Amino acid sequence: MHKVAIFGASGYTGAELVRLIATHPELEIAALAADRRAGSEMAEVFPHLRHLALPRLARIEEIDLGEIDLVFCALPHATTQEVVAALPAGMRVCDLSADFRLEDPEVYAHWYGRPHQAPALQAEAVYGLPEFYRERIRTARIVASTGCNAATGIFAMRPLIEAGVVDPDEIVIDLKTGVSGAxxxxxxxMLxxxxxxxFHAYNIGRHRHLAEFDQEFAKxxxxxxxxxxxxxxxxxxxxxxxxxYVKGDPQAIHAALAERYAAEPFLQVLPFGQTPHTRHVRGSNFVHLGxxxxxxxxxxxxVAVLDNLVKGASGMGVQNxxxxxxxxxxxxxxxxxxxx
Amino acid sequence: MHKVAIFGASGYTGAELVRLIATHPELEIAALAADRRAGSEMAEVFPHLRHLALPRLARIEEIDLGEIDLVFCALPHATTQEVVAALPAGMRVCDLSADFRLEDPEVYAHWYGRPHQAPALQAEAVYGLPEFYRERIRTARIVASTGCNAATGIFAMRPLIEAGVVDPDEIVIDLKTGVSGAxxxxxxxMLxxxxxxxFHAYNIGRHRHLAEFDQEFAKxxxxxxxxxxxxxxxxxxxxxxxxxYVKGDPQAIHAALAERYAAEPFLQVLPFGQTPHTRHVRGSNFVHLGxxxxxxxxxxxxVAVLDNLVKGASGMGVQNxxxxxxxxxxxxxxxxxxxx
Amino acid sequence: MHKVAIFGASGYTGAELVRLIATHPELEIAALAADRRAGSEMAEVFPHLRHLALPRLARIEEIDLGEIDLVFCALPHATTQEVVAALPAGMRVCDLSADFRLEDPEVYAHWYGRPHQAPALQAEAVYGLPEFYRERIRTARIVASTGCNAATGIFAMRPLIEAGVVDPDEIVIDLKTGVSGAxxxxxxxMLxxxxxxxFHAYNIGRHRHLAEFDQEFAKxxxxxxxxxxxxxxxxxxxxxxxxxYVKGDPQAIHAALAERYAAEPFLQVLPFGQTPHTRHVRGSNFVHLGxxxxxxxxxxxxVAVLDNLVKGASGMGVQNxxxxxxxxxxxxxxxxxxxx
Amino acid sequence: MHKVAIFGASGYTGAELVRLIATHPELEIAALAADRRAGSEMAEVFPHLRHLALPRLARIEEIDLGEIDLVFCALPHATTQEVVAALPAGMRVCDLSADFRLEDPEVYAHWYGRPHQAPALQAEAVYGLPEFYRERIRTARIVASTGCNAATGIFAMRPLIEAGVVDPDEIVIDLKTGVSGAxxxxxxxMLxxxxxxxFHAYNIGRHRHLAEFDQEFAKxxxxxxxxxxxxxxxxxxxxxxxxxYVKGDPQAIHAALAERYAAEPFLQVLPFGQTPHTRHVRGSNFVHLGxxxxxxxxxxxxVAVLDNLVKGASGMGVQNxxxxxxxxxxxxxxxxxxxx
Structure with a gap:
């Protein structure tokens, strides 16, 4: 068994990591950190996990990292860079925040409105999308696990841009997301x-996750x-x-996706003309594409769908x-x- | 008081007509028809209307049309053409179905897969979108009240095409609709x-309401x-x-919408950069545009929003x-x- | 037209007062107060009201009460007693909070954990349940409009206790309420x-609204x-x-309710054996009883149902x-x- | 691996059996029957299961039962008695319907309005509530797996009646259930x-599951x-x-439940005074009691909660x-x- 710690265990992605690891055959939760709820039992914060024997919530600095093989960081954006910088050298980190996803610290500063706090660590971080960076992730010390918006759009579009079957200058991504992402x-x-x-749109033309599309689609x-x-x-x-919405030959597009994901265990390309539903991937690590x-x-x-808390957050993290x-x-x- | 009959009173749009007319100062419900539920009280079919004194549901042929000033048809698509054709000559009809919305019977036959049953009546029907056909509606005998999908797209796009501020060949309309429309x-x-x-998409590229966009945008x-x-x-x-999603100058687009709808009582153009929510028009005849x-x-x-049962159906009908x-x-x- | 002010206009019950008064034939909104949002337009706080011409939100002390015929107080519990005490002598107040509902200030102190701040005013307050206190409300200066939990239980049980057709010592009220009440x-x-x-139960055996049941059922x-x-x-x-759940003869119980509410415009007793749905009173001032x-x-x-924001709050207030x-x-x- | 067949695989409880067995270490789905959908792939009927390699849906009579160790029956009520009667002698059956839950065929006939079709089989059926009938279930040929309403009430009340800590003549069970149960x-x-x-109540005083409460509470x-x-x-x-709602000493009641379920893997008695939420058992086989x-x-x-499709249906079935x-x-x- 590999021992892991979860930082940010009082949030939804922290709880979802616990849910997934609870039945994982080779991971064991050795520590849970949540500064605001330190001292509480997990069952007080998330009663749905009360059947599990879990360590009490602690402050990050109280955790003995000596026995930990890997840290999951599920902290809010803009707090992780300092936390990771303070970890022992060599500690492996799977980070679920956006803090290490942008390779260029200048781009980070532009979109997040603050300087990057750990540019040296950024240089060794790997973008955590296993279907595209599997080999680099295996040996990375810091993996910046891809989030739900970026993953959904990238799964749908990146193979098509790579294959040259769509016009990259005429792509419209209309995305709809459930509230747990907030x-x-x-x-x-959010009441x-x-x-x-x-139902409503928000942040039109200014959404921060545009930066990840720019980075990955340019590659x-x-x-x-x-x-x-x-x-x-x-x-x-x-x-x-x-x-x-893309310009390109529909059959060629379908073939490109089907071929690209044929060997992927979590990506399912539906028969041509069928449309996926979010309800059909709920609670799972699967992606359906039509x-x-x-x-x-x-x-x-x-059209692409996934569960934002699993394949768009904690499941992606466990996969990494x-x-x-x-x-x-x-x-x-x-x-x-x-x-x- | 003007006396009206409602055909199709056991459906949602029929019930919504009753709700709106219940507090209308100059309309009175003189007859309610619903073949499958004929003989029932409206309170049995729609208990939320039980405080109202309403005529018992009847079959269409049982209704004495002699005293009726106007018939609202809220029947399923593809059943109205025959029903309207059987009405006394001169009876005024506000139809909420799609049966008379397409001016060209050939186009109707193409999209609906059956020949038009009343092409002569079609010639005298007016497309029931008051903000664009107000004067013709005033004198029309048959008004084909615009439905929710078409109305939402047309309110957003038609003034921009007319004003020449968008490229009409590069319009993408991504539409999301609540279940009562079904x-x-x-x-x-629909369980x-x-x-x-x-959440899911349906009928991609084949939705029948494309025909109404084609008709109105070509004009x-x-x-x-x-x-x-x-x-x-x-x-x-x-x-x-x-x-x-359009190509055109954003400020010119906002100005075109604001000017076009400045005098319209139900259309509200939000300040530039604000986005409308469906929840802010629920139960009302208002349209919000951003x-x-x-x-x-x-x-x-x-972005345009409206309530599909009110401004997208029964409120539109009452306005007509x-x-x-x-x-x-x-x-x-x-x-x-x-x-x- | 009677001019009214609404204190607490940035909450749901404040907005609901505005919605109802917007089409009220004899009330006019002359002032809106909301301390935290003072200076804002109502459309910024509640975009669904943007079609209305409304006064800008102000602080309570900024409002000229000289022209006001009646103040609606829709403030949080435990803030109203001081606010009402500071109003000009004789200003008529319809209060939607719990602050003046308990006739005995000792009982108030017991359930709310703080001394009553205006016991002299309490003496002149009338419990605002029109179906039971209509005549006293007509001449009251301060009306403590009944809230949703208490109203629902009292409408169902009080006539039965009065008529002696149920055992008052064996009443169980299992109540379920929508989230807007919070x-x-x-x-x-409440996310x-x-x-x-x-779904869950809360405050078992300790809910504050027990105090209102005690007061009204004892009478x-x-x-x-x-x-x-x-x-x-x-x-x-x-x-x-x-x-x-009561002990008593079912037919006698039905007859007692039907007779008691026969002349009430908003209370509908269903035929024996039928059960009411909350969805059938949504947005309205009606109560259905089965x-x-x-x-x-x-x-x-x-079983009794009502809309907590209308007959359980703002509609009740307008009725008072x-x-x-x-x-x-x-x-x-x-x-x-x-x-x- | 033990091979199982699922009859009724096109319903929610059938799909839920597949979901649970998909990650079960010792069960394998060898056959799926669904008469109306025979010939379809499971992925057409339930796209959320498309990642699984499953047998095609067949008619019951097409299934080779020679290799099957156990049949799960997830058919509608009133169809199972004949189906089970037609199975090979000795075939073990875990039935999720109500058809074999009532030990007395006369009682069945009273509540279900039709004579029992297989009274001889009824005599060998065991009521499938493992926490109360574990030993008998181990050796039973036919297990009538307990349904959601009965299980929830029995888990809460039966230990208290057995322990004599509540008055059995003064029990009120107010139950609320999600729509998938329909x-x-x-x-x-159900649209x-x-x-x-x-929200509404239904079948007051006449609900069929009263029969199971009568049977189990009398024991x-x-x-x-x-x-x-x-x-x-x-x-x-x-x-x-x-x-x-019961009469009895609260602490004695809590102690009786805590003691009764101390060794049960799926039953969690919360600390005294805490209340369980349905959302905290969703998708799982756990029961929370407060x-x-x-x-x-x-x-x-x-208060007791469980997931009606898992511990109230398919999870209960797998446990049996x-x-x-x-x-x-x-x-x-x-x-x-x-x-x-």
Whole structure:
């Protein structure tokens, strides 16, 4: 058994790591950190985990890292760079925040409005999208596990840009995401009475995750790519769906995705013309992708779905950790989706 | 008081007509028809209306049309053409179905897969979108009240095409709609357990309401226009939102919408950069429109919302009927949205 | 037109007062107070009201009360006593908080854990349940408008205790309420991700609204009555339902309710054996009541529903204000429920 | 590996059996039957299971039972008796319907309105509640796996009746259940637009599951017991909660439950005064129980929650099958709840 610590255990992604690791055959939770709730039992913070024997929540500095093989960081954005910098040299880290996802600290500073706090560590961080960076992740010390928005769009679009089957200058990604992506902090805008039975777009043209699309799509195209991307808030807890409007041959697009993901255990390309539902991946690490043609020749619509807390956060993190620790990449992650 | 009959009173749009007319100062419900539920009290079919004194549900042929000033048809698509053809000559009809919305019977046959059953009546039908056809509606015998998908897209896009401020060949309409638009018939796909906590696209590239976009946008452009349009099902009862991706100057687009709708009582253009929410129009006849710029120069995103059962169905119908009967166009329709 | 001010306009009950008064024929909103949001337009705080011409939000002390005929107080519990005490002598107040509902200041101190701040004013306050205190409300200066939990239970049980058709010592009130009753303040427990798709009981045996049941049921019985009452949180925005388990003859119980409410415009007693739904009163001032027998002779179950923000808060307030101002009690309140 | 067949695989409980068995270490799905969908792939009927290699759906009579160790019957009520009667002698059956739960065929005929079709088989059926009938289940040929309503009430009340710490003549069980309990058949009353954002009681005093309470509580008391029980429909997919009002000493009640379930792997008794949430057991086989005192001495409220599709259906079935096949009772069932 490999011993892991979870920093940020009082948030949704922290709890989801615990849920997944609870039935993982080779990981053991040795420490849980949550500064605001230090001293509490996990069952007080997340009663759904009360059947598990778990360490008491502690402050990060109270944790004995000597026995830990890997740290999961599930802290809010903009707090992780300092925390990771303070870890013992060589401690392996799977980070679920956005803090190490942008390779260029200047780009980070532009989108996040503050200087990067650990540019030297950034240089050794690997973008944590196993389907694209599997080999580098195996040996990385710091993995910046990809988040839900970026993962959904990249799974749908990157193979198509790489294969040259779509026009990279004419991509529209219309994305819809469930509320758990906003985390557990108390905000008026996330109250049930505000969110349920309603729908809206936000941060049009200014969403920070554009930076990750820019970074990854430029690699795929070998030149800058600037997509259009709008995020919307769905009145549901889990699930993210990207509707991607592209120019390119629909059958070629379907073939490119099917071929690219044929050997991937978590990516399922539906038969041509079928559309995926977020409800069909809920609670699981699976991604469903669909391709449809349009009535206009040479245009297609690609739809991708995943569970933002699993394949878009904690499941992605466990998958990265499996690679980092030399385990079977799918260990603990083959749980079937929960429907209805 | 003008006496009206409602055909199709056991469906959601029929019930919504009753709700709106219940506090309308100049309309009175004289007859309610619902073949499958004929003989029932409305309170048995829709207990939320039990405080009202309403006529018993009857079969259409049982209704004495002699005293009726106007018939609202809220029947399923593909059943209305015959029903309207059988009405006494001169009976005024406000139809909420799609049966008379397409001016060209050939186009109807193409999209609906059956020949038009009343092409002569089609010739006298007026497309029931008051903000664009107000004067013709006033004198029309048959008004084909615009539905929710078409209305939402047309409110957002038609003024921009007319004003020449967007490229009509590069319009993407990504539309999300609540489940009440699917009506009250029992279908597995519309069960709570199927719909809630999930989201998906449907009918990509093949949605019938493309035909209405084609018809109305061609009029606006003076030439054929073929938009891209994808519909999605939202896990909420009411509300429809269209995210429209266009090429054009964002400020000019905002100005064009603001000017076009400045005198319209139900259309509200938000300050530049703000985004509308479906929850802020729920239960009302209002439309909220927002325009945002993108990071790419010369591109903008327009978002429109309305309540699919009110401004997208029964409120639109009452507004048309107000015009047809020479009443104040807003009579009975100034109810404030219900939030939360 | 009677001019009214609303204190606490940035909360849900404040917004709901505005919604109802927007189409009220004889009330006009002359001032809106909300200390935290003073200086804002109402449309910024509640975009669903943006079609209305409303005064800007102000601090209470900025409001000129000279022109005001009545103040609606929709402030949080425990802040109203001081606010009302500071009003000009004679200003009529319809208070939606719990601050003046308990006639005995000692009882208030017991349940709310703080001394009453205005016991002299308490002496002139009238319990604001029009169906039971109509005549006293007409002439009261301060009306303590009844809240959602108490109203639901009292509508179901008080006539039965008065009529002597149930055993007052064996009443169980199992109550379920929507989340809007918790208000708009940001709390982790009220986030969409916490509330939706789940259900729980809270404050068993200790809920403050027990005090109102004690007060009102003792009046009905002529002796102390101590019911059992458990509140639960429903994953829906609006609606409250009380399932009341009583000992007594089911038909006599149904007859007692039907007779007691026969002339009440907002109370609807369903045919014997039918059960009411919260969805059938949503957005309206109506109450639906049902009585069913049990398989055990001499036992019955009474179910009552209302919309917690309307008949359980702001509609109740408008109804009280109508009485206080000598208007038709139903003015502005006959809006039909919004379903679905 | 033990090979199992699932009859009724196109319903929610059938799909949930597949989900649970997918990660079960010792069960293998050898056949799936669903008459209406025979010939389809499971991925067409339940796309969330598309990652699994599963047998094609077949008609029951097409299935080769020679290799099957156990049949799960997840058929609608009133169809199972004939199906089981037609199975080869000795075939072990874990039945999720109500068809074999009532020991007395006369009682069955009374509550279900039709004669029992297989009274001889009934005599060998064992009531499938492992926490109470573990030893008999191990050797039974037919196990009538307990359903969600009965399980929730029995878990809360039976130990208290057995221990003599509550008055069995004064029990009220107020139960609230999620919509998935109604199954996947298309009914108007179960549409999203009908169910969401609303709540109601149904079948007051006449619910069929009263028969199971009568049967099991009489065994516990040694004499007839007749509880009051009302079911309500929650606007959520999964979860069932019973609020039980009893007379008895609260601490003694808590102690009796804690002692009775101390060794049970799936039953968790919360600390005194805490209340369980349905959301904290979602997707899992766990039951959470809470006991609170009331302000009246000698009265207590017991609340129990479970997931109706897992511990109230398919998880219960797998637990019974584990016992029947001599496996670890918890095999495949320790999945942590999915929250949020």
């Amino acid at each position: 985390g557990r902090s108390a905000k008026e805008a 049930h009475a505000e969110v349920s039975e309603g 795929a195209a070998g030149r800058p790519v600037s997509v259009r991307f709008t995020a919307h808030l769905l009145p549901q807890n889990r699930g993210i769906l990207a509707t991607c 391709v449809s043609d349009e009535r206009q020749p040479g245009r297609a619509t690609v 950790a499996n690679l980092m620790l030399g385990l079977d990449e799918t260990a603990g992650l083959m749980l079937a989706p929960v429907f209805p | 009506g009250r018939s029992a279908k597995e796909a 709570h357990a199927e719909v809630s906590e999930g 606006a452009a003076g030439r054929p226009v073929s938009v891209r349009f994808t519909a999605h099902l939202l896990p909420q009862n009411r509300g429809i939102l269209a995210t429209c 325009v945002s710029d993108e990071r790419q120069p010369g591109r903008a995103t327009v 009927a107000n015009l047809m009967l020479g009443l104040d166009e807003t009579a009975g329709l100034m109810l404030a949205p219900v939030f939360p | 208000g708009r303040s940001a709390k982790e427990a 969409h991700a916490e509330v939706s798709e789940g 009905a019985a002529g002796r102390p009555v101590s019911v059992r009452f458990t509140a639960h949180l429903l994953p829906q925005n609006r609606g409250i339902l009380a399932t009341c 009585v069913s027998d049990e398989r055990q002779p001499g036992r019955a179950t009474v 204000a109508n009485l206080m101002l000598g208007l038709d009690e139903t003015a502005g309140l006959m809006l039909a429920p919004v379903f679905p | 199954g996947r058949s298309a009914k108007e009353a 999203h637009a009908e169910v969401s954002e609303g 516990a008391a040694g004499r007839p017991v007749s509880v009051r029980f009302t079911a309500h429909l929650l606007p959520q997919n999964r979860g069932i909660l019973a609020t039980c 006991v609170s005192d009331e302000r009246q001495p000698g009265r207590a409220t017991v 099958a584990n016992l029947m096949l001599g496996l670890d009772e918890t095999a495949g069932l320790m999945l942590a709840p999915v929250f949020p």
